[in-house]
Amino acid sequence: xxxxxxxxxxxxxxxxxxxxxxxxxxxxxxxxxFWYRQFPKxxxxxxxxxxxxxxxxxxxxxxxxxxxxxxxxxxLSTLTVTSAxxxxxxxxxxxxxxxxxxxxxxxxxxxxxTVV
Amino acid sequence: xxxxxxxxxxxTVSEGASLELRCNYSYGATPYLFWYVQSPGQGLQxxxxxxxxDTLVQGIKGFEAEFKRSQSSFNLRKxxxxxxxxxxxxxxxxxYTGNNRKLIWGLGTSLAVNP
Numbered sequence: 319x320x321x322x323x324x325x326x327x328x329x330x331x332x333x334x335x336x337x338x339x340x341x342x343x344x345x346x347x348x349x350x351x352f353w354y355r356q357f358p359k360x361x362x363x364x365x366x367x368x369x370x371x372x373x374x375x376x377x378x379x380x381x382x383x384x385x386x387x388x389x390x391x392x393x394l395s396t397l398t399v400t401s402a403x404x405x406x407x408x409x410x411x412x413x414x415x416x417x418x419x420x421x422x423x424x425x426x427x428x429x430x431x432t433v434v
Numbered sequence: 435x436x437x438x439x440x441x442x443x444x445x446t447v448s449e450g451a452s453l454e455l456r457c458n459y460s461y462g463a464t465p466y467l468f469w470y471v472q473s474p475g476q477g478l479q480x481x482x483x484x485x486x487x488d489t490l491v492q493g494i495k496g497f498e499a500e501f502k503r504s505q506s507s508f509n510l511r512k513x514x515x516x517x518x519x520x521x522x523x524x525x526x527x528x529x530y531t532g533n534n535r536k537l538i539w540g541l542g543t544s545l546a547v548n549p
Contacts, residue, residue, distance in 0.1 A: 324477075352536070361524065361541045362478075411477060415535045421485070423468075423537065427477040 320346045322414050324426025331402055331433055339397045339429045341412035348414040348424075351395035353387060356409040356428075368395045402433040436461050436529050440540035447515050448548045455510040455543050457499075457525030466528030467508040468537065469499055473521045481523075484508060495519070520547045 321344040331337050341351055349370045354362040368374040368389035376382050384406075386398040399406050410429045416422040439458045447453055459465055469481040482493025489501040499510045508525060525540040 359522075359542075359544065361539045364536065367536075409475075413478075413537075421483065423480070425478045428475070430475065 320344075320414065320422060320424040322348070322412060322424045322426045324412055324429060326429055327427060328430040329432070331431070333403050333433055334401055336398055336400045337402055337431060339399075339410055339412075339431075341395050341397075341414075341426045343393045343414055343424075346414075346417075347392035348395065349392060350415055351389060352413040352415065353385075353395075353397050354411045354413065356411060358409075362411065365397075370395075399431065402431070404433045407431055407433045436527060436538045438525050438527050438538050438540035440523075440525055440543050442543045443541070444544045444546070446546040446548060449517050450514050453510075453512045453515045453519070453545070455523050455525075455545070457508045457510065457540060458506050459508060459525075459527045460506065461527050461529070465501075465508075467499075467501060468526040468528070469493065469497070469508070469510050470524045470526065471495075471521050472524065472542075478524070481510070515545075515547055517547045517549060520545055 323342045325340050351368045353365045355365050356362050365380045366374045366376040366387050368387045370389045370392050374387035389395045412426040414424045437460045441456050467484040470478040472478050481497050482491045484491045484501045491499050497512050501508050522542050522544050524542045526537040529536050529538050
């Protein structure tokens with residue numbers, strides 16, 4: 319089945335630095351990638367939708383300059399947390415929707431970001 | 435607006451007991467419904483989904499769910515819970531918005547299993 323490989327699984331960074339999270343579709347082409355943020359014991363919050371070859375669509379309240387999303391190819395979407403601060407610490411998950419219909423959403427394994 | 439409600443934030447059951455996790459949805463058309471499980475620090479795994487047809491859906495790990503249109507519900511059940519079922523469970527409804535196919539998520543139910 320379809321697999322989305324997400325890296326890194328966890329990362330610790332200092333305040334003010336930037337962190338890049340990658341999601342690769344391993345055996346299929348993902349023209350769209352959803353990026354979620356999840357706080358402890360809470361649900362998934364959709365941050366943005368990336369589309370290959372075009373600008374990402376951000377949800378209301380998500381800072382575009384803080385969370386840079388790039389979908390440079392059909393197999394790679396990246397989320398860069400710029401000038402990270404402790405409040406950006408969270409669990410970030412990417413997900414590729416099915417090519418048609420609603421079956422087969424594929425999720426990355428998530429990235430635990432801790433900003434110190 | 436589309437929404438998903440999981441009324442139970444946290445549930446504790448004994449191992450071997452039966453389980454039912456509730457999910458109610460609000461959606462204007464025929465819903466596409468999902469149950470996902472998330473173990474601590476892990477990504478999400480699809481347990482089962484309903485698109486159409488038989489309203490009782492069988493999933494992995496011995497789970498099943500029943501779609502009840504009259505009650506706008508899609509409750510998840512398991513006849514005998516195992517300790518390894520302790521996890522976070524999310525109900526979701528698929529939403530066609532524009533050209534994307536988004537999932538609308540419930541807040542989740544945290545399941546604890548007592549030995």
